Amino acid sequence: MTGRFITLEGGEGVGKSTQSRLLVDALNARGIDCIATREPGGTPGAEAIRSLLLDGDGFAPRAEALLFAAARSDHVERLIRPALERGSWVVCDRFLDSSRAYQGGAGAIGDDGIMQLHALGSNGLLPDRTLLFTLPPAEAKARLDARDRGVSDAIGSRGDAYHDDVARSFARLAEREPERFVTIAAGGSPQEVHTEVLRAIEPLIETLA
Numbered sequence: 001m002t003g004r005f006i007t008l009e010g011g012e013g014v015g016k017s018t019q020s021r022l023l024v025d026a027l028n029a030r031g032i033d034c035i036a037t038r039e040p041g042g043t044p045g046a047e048a049i050r051s052l053l054l055d056g057d058g059f060a061p062r063a064e065a066l067l068f069a070a071a072r073s074d075h076v077e078r079l080i081r082p083a084l085e086r087g088s089w090v091v092c093d094r095f096l097d098s099s100r101a102y103q104g105g106a107g108a109i110g111d112d113g114i115m116q117l118h119a120l121g122s123n124g125l126l127p128d129r130t131l132l133f134t135l136p137p138a139e140a141k142a143r144l145d146a147r148d149r150g151v152s153d154a155i156g157s158r159g160d161a162y163h164d165d166v167a168r169s170f171a172r173l174a175e176r177e178p179e180r181f182v183t184i185a186a187g188g189s190p191q192e193v194h195t196e197v198l199r200a201i202e203p204l205i206e207t208l209a
């Protein structure tokens with residue numbers, strides 16, 4: 001029996017980490033073995049790459065895309081695939097679609113380039129369901145200001161035009177793959193958004209019955 005692989009995607013500060021925690025707790029409460037993880041990160045090597053990518057001065061565009069793909073490769077091989085193979089569900093805060101939106105669409109690499117890296121690095125693993133959270137930029141900014149008090153990392157600190165492009169790229173991906181993506185308006189309370197998350201995941205839970 002293989003587990004299910006769920007990813008949470010969207011721009012900065014839309015509530016992915018909050019919803020990841022609520023979802024994992026809800027699945028565990030239903031008796032479904034489930035782990036939470038994140039990208040870039042999730043294994044010691046990938047967390048080390050995360051620090052290089054986000055805490056330093058940044059990289060040239062191709063090096064940046066390769067580093068995200070390398071972190072993902074280690075994460076998939078050492079954590080995600082083994083968990084799925086033993087039947088555990090995996091909830092991942094960001095995955096491939098972040099690379100497609102940030103480095104592919106908004107960056108210089110393009111979608112084909114990101115997908116080639118993913119085919120080589122992670123054998124093309126795709127999630128069973130991807131939840132795309134959307135929020136007007138001003139609301140996301142207010143949440144980030146309250147959380148981070150003006151401090152942001154090497155990618156979060158890119159300008160509004162870049163982040164607008166990221167949001168458009170995510171929307172295009174969701175439009176192209178409606179069988180995998182569910183878009184969720186993230187402007188309600190955490191509990192209201194969580195209700196929509198459960199609605200989106202219910203079909204996967206029903207496959208267990």
Ligand SMILES: Nc1ncnc2c1ncn2[C@@H]1O[C@H](COP(=O)(O)OP(=O)(O)OP(=O)(O)O)[C@@H](O)[C@H]1O
Pocket residue numbers: 011012013014015016017018019143144146147186187188189190191193
């Ligand atoms: N539905 C919500 N309503 C109001 N505030 C929220 C909501 N969801 C999350 N927050 C708050 O907004 C901030 C950002 O949320 P969170 O860290 O979950 O977002 P994120 O998408 O994971 O951010 P990042 O892209 O930086 O990783 C946090 O302080 C969190 O407590």
Ligand SMILES: Cc1cn([C@H]2C[C@H](O)[C@@H](COP(=O)(O)O)O2)c(=O)[nH]c1=O
Pocket residue numbers: 012038039040054068094095096097098099100102103155156
């Ligand atoms: C996986 C992934 C992430 N990013 C960017 C998006 C964010 O700016 C950071 C991650 O920070 P968070 O607080 O954990 O959301 O990294 C990216 O550009 N490409 C990717 O593949």
